[in-house]
Amino acid sequence: GAAPGAPDGPGALPPVRDWPATDLPGTDFDPVLSELMREGPVTRIRLPHGSGWAWLVTRHADVRAVTNDPRFSRRAVLEQDVTRLAPHFIPVPGAIGFEDPPGHTRLRRVVAPAFTAPGVERLRGRAQEMLDDLVNAVLREGPPADLTAAVLAPFPLAVVSELMGVPPADRPRMHHWTELILSSAHGAERSARARQEMCDHFTALLRRRIAGGSPAGGGQGPGSRAGNGGSAADGSVTGLLAAGVADGQLTEAEAAGLALLLQIGGEAVTNNSGNILYLLLTRPDLWERLREEPESRPSAVEELLRYIPHRNAVGLSRIALEDVTVAGARIRAGEPVYVSYLAANRDPEVFPDPGRIDPGRSPNPHVAFGHGPHYCVGALLARMESELLLDAWLDRFPGLRFAVPTGQLRWRPGALIRGPESLPVTW
Numbered sequence: 001g002a003a004p005g006a007p008d009g010p011g012a013l014p015p016v017r018d019w020p021a022t023d024l025p026g027t028d029f030d031p032v033l034s035e036l037m038r039e040g041p042v043t044r045i046r047l048p049h050g051s052g053w054a055w056l057v058t059r060h061a062d063v064r065a066v067t068n069d070p071r072f073s074r075r076a077v078l079e080q081d082v083t084r085l086a087p088h089f090i091p092v093p094g095a096i097g098f099e100d101p102p103g104h105t106r107l108r109r110v111v112a113p114a115f116t117a118p119g120v121e122r123l124r125g126r127a128q129e130m131l132d133d134l135v136n137a138v139l140r141e142g143p144p145a146d147l148t149a150a151v152l153a154p155f156p157l158a159v160v161s162e163l164m165g166v167p168p169a170d171r172p173r174m175h176h177w178t179e180l181i182l183s184s185a186h187g188a189e190r191s192a193r194a195r196q197e198m199c200d201h202f203t204a205l206l207r208r209r210i211a212g213g214s215p216a217g218g219g220q221g222p223g224s225r226a227g228n229g230g231s232a233a234d235g236s237v238t239g240l241l242a243a244g245v246a247d248g249q250l251t252e253a254e255a256a257g258l259a260l261l262l263q264i265g266g267e268a269v270t271n272n273s274g275n276i277l278y279l280l281l282t283r284p285d286l287w288e289r290l291r292e293e294p295e296s297r298p299s300a301v302e303e304l305l306r307y308i309p310h311r312n313a314v315g316l317s318r319i320a321l322e323d324v325t326v327a328g329a330r331i332r333a334g335e336p337v338y339v340s341y342l343a344a345n346r347d348p349e350v351f352p353d354p355g356r357i358d359p360g361r362s363p364n365p366h367v368a369f370g371h372g373p374h375y376c377v378g379a380l381l382a383r384m385e386s387e388l389l390l391d392a393w394l395d396r397f398p399g400l401r402f403a404v405p406t407g408q409l410r411w412r413p414g415a416l417i418r419g420p421e422s423l424p425v426t427w
């Protein structure tokens with residue numbers, strides 16, 4: 001609906017709202033997004049970078065329809081300077097976020113086996129071991145500790161590296177590049193250089209694998225356990241990519257670009273699980289309930305994924321390839337459209353009392369991992385890691401609490417993905 005008195009006939013466009021997307025504390029839901037949701041199912045926004053305006057779709061049903069509709073293209077986004085949150089894009093060849101089917105399908109199919117339930121479950125035991133090592137070290141040191149630095153940063157990095165087949169010696173560099181690529185603080189040029197360096201590194205690793213050698217350092221990746229000399233067929237992501245290049249399913253440049261994106265994506269759990277821990281420590285009832293009812297933890301993880309505002313503002317837009325009507329709004333060919341998964345996760349039609357954390361919520365068809373062809377590749381991996389981390393806090397740190405008043409906690413400034421900079425705790 002338009003404002004009272006405004007023309008409301010067909011063709012009347014909603015006003016363009018500025019969305020400055022400033023830093024927000026804790027897990028606060030963005031008040032601007034709340035207003036946009038109240039204003040209508042489809043509104044128009046202007047973000048800090050790029051030019052012009054874009055449509056914003058917020059209702060659960062509409063978000064699912066748009067993200068599953070081939071009339072909206074990701075590829076076309078690269079041809080426009082769409083209004084956006086990030087100062088720079090990070091597309092490389094193989095950047096599946098900017099691909100449409102069938103090219104998108106072809107690229108994802110190559111790595112899919114590593115991210116299926118059996119692929120991820122194969123890694124659970126090793127992930128548990130790596131987490132135990134980190135937690136044991138924290139307990140040995142004694143309180144206080146920063147659980148972001150000690151566990152939440154190194155654990156997802158180690159797990160995704162293991163899945164990728166990235167040798168342990170390369171992991172600190174991978175982490176450094178990821179930070180530079182995902183942050184705008186060092187400038188677009190430094191980000192672009194980090195992207196190139198990481199790409200070159202993966203290219204070299206893939207070439208060694210195609211040649212049948214083990215990954216650099218030969219170490220403890222899945223390759224060594226497969227006992228096949230680290231050939232392309234060891235089930236690791238770089239193994240799958242090397243096999244795909246050798247078979248001509250994708251180019252070497254596409255494979256390196258895809259590896260880069262997966263490695264970067266792997267670190268998303270650091271921030272998300274940082275927010276989970278923050279919520280647990282600020283809600284004693286929730287902590288107690290999950291401590292006493294371990295069987296309710298998997299559904300609690302889903303509810304926390306729904307509730308947590310994972311990102312700031314909105315991510316990548318889509319461009320209408322033809323005129324499309326969404327919830328009564330006439331979107332014209334060439335116009336950019338954003339969906340908000342965060343808003344869809346608070347749609348009261350689907351989630352009664354959406355602002356409440358209900359660990360037993362059922363059904364819980366949240367879209368925290370997206371929807372449609374671009375659905376998060378790492379969703380099952382992220383779930384597995386989130387569950388292991390939740391168990392670690394609840395079962396291994398009795399009496400866990402913040403070591404500073406919560407008002408002193410610091411949140412990542414200027415971040416695309418929201419999360420605590422550090423979590424100083426004691427027990």
Ligand code: HEM
Pocket residue numbers: 067096097098108160261262263264265266267268269272273310316341367368369370371373374375376377378379381382
């Ligand atoms: C895409 C959420 C963890 C890799 C996405 C999308 C969302 C998302 C909302 C975008 C859907 C769209 O473009 O419409 C999350 C959350 C995570 C998480 C909340 C943690 C709790 C991971 C992990 C990995 C990963 C662990 C890698 C191992 C990716 C990739 C894409 C993606 C590569 C692009 C997929 C495509 O465009 O086809 N994720 N993710 N994510 N995610 Fe995740």
